[in-house]
Amino acid sequence: EADIYQTxxxxxxxxxxxxxxECSQTMGHDKMYWYQQDPGMELHLIHYSYGVNSTEKGDLxxxxxxxxxxxxxxxxxxxxxxxxxxxxxxxxxxxGTDTQYFGPGTRLTVL
Amino acid sequence: xxxxxxxxxxxxxxxxAFLTINCTYTATGYPSLFWYVQYPGEGLQLxxxxxxxxxxxxxxxxxxxxxxxxxxxHLEKGSVQVSDSAVxxxxxxxxxxxxxxxxxxxxxxxA
Numbered sequence: 147e148a149d150i151y152q153t154x155x156x157x158x159x160x161x162x163x164x165x166x167x168e169c170s171q172t173m174g175h176d177k178m179y180w181y182q183q184d185p186g187m188e189l190h191l192i193h194y195s196y197g198v199n200s201t202e203k204g205d206l207x208x209x210x211x212x213x214x215x216x217x218x219x220x221x222x223x224x225x226x227x228x229x230x231x232x233x234x235x236x237x238x239x240x241x242g243t244d245t246q247y248f249g250p251g252t253r254l255t256v257l
Numbered sequence: 258x259x260x261x262x263x264x265x266x267x268x269x270x271x272x273x274a275f276l277t278i279n280c281t282y283t284a285t286g287y288p289s290l291f292w293y294v295q296y297p298g299e300g301l302q303l304x305x306x307x308x309x310x311x312x313x314x315x316x317x318x319x320x321x322x323x324x325x326x327x328x329x330x331h332l333e334k335g336s337v338q339v340s341d342s343a344v345x346x347x348x349x350x351x352x353x354x355x356x357x358x359x360x361x362x363x364x365x366x367x368a
Binding site: 152177179186187188189191194196204236238240244245246247248249250251 | 358
């Protein structure tokens, strides 16, 4: 069973606040990913990392930023949250194979 | 580029009915194909995968066969249960370890 954790699970915050969504995995996977899932359920890749100190933007442009200082940790930061950032954010990781394992997600609401 | 086209939902079935969700893909090379499932309030879970043509993935009574000639990976289950109510995503991998997802199909099984 994959062990990948996301905190918080739910977050309601006011406009203009800085937030960090946490994602950690205990599997030693080198690759990690962030997806944004809209109300229609479609998934969009917004960031990915193939290893420590490596980060890339995904297919969907996002105002968020990520960092990868440790293998197991891949936090996502929004410097100034806006209502348009309201969404579900899913973190995933993978190793040598192409199978990705997902965390439970963070549901963000910006008022 | 790679893309996945998935049968639109929502799909509503009675318990013990037969379920089929169509998935076709466009890809260069020889991608791996996946079905992921998302239960309410959770992240995505890998349901099954196939890595080469004519492979059949199976899990929890679900099956899908990698058909290169028709570029398809249709998901089937012979007798659904209420607990199968979820959103199902078809996906394919690309050479750079990223996944391309379909739009998702919401399945509701009624008792």
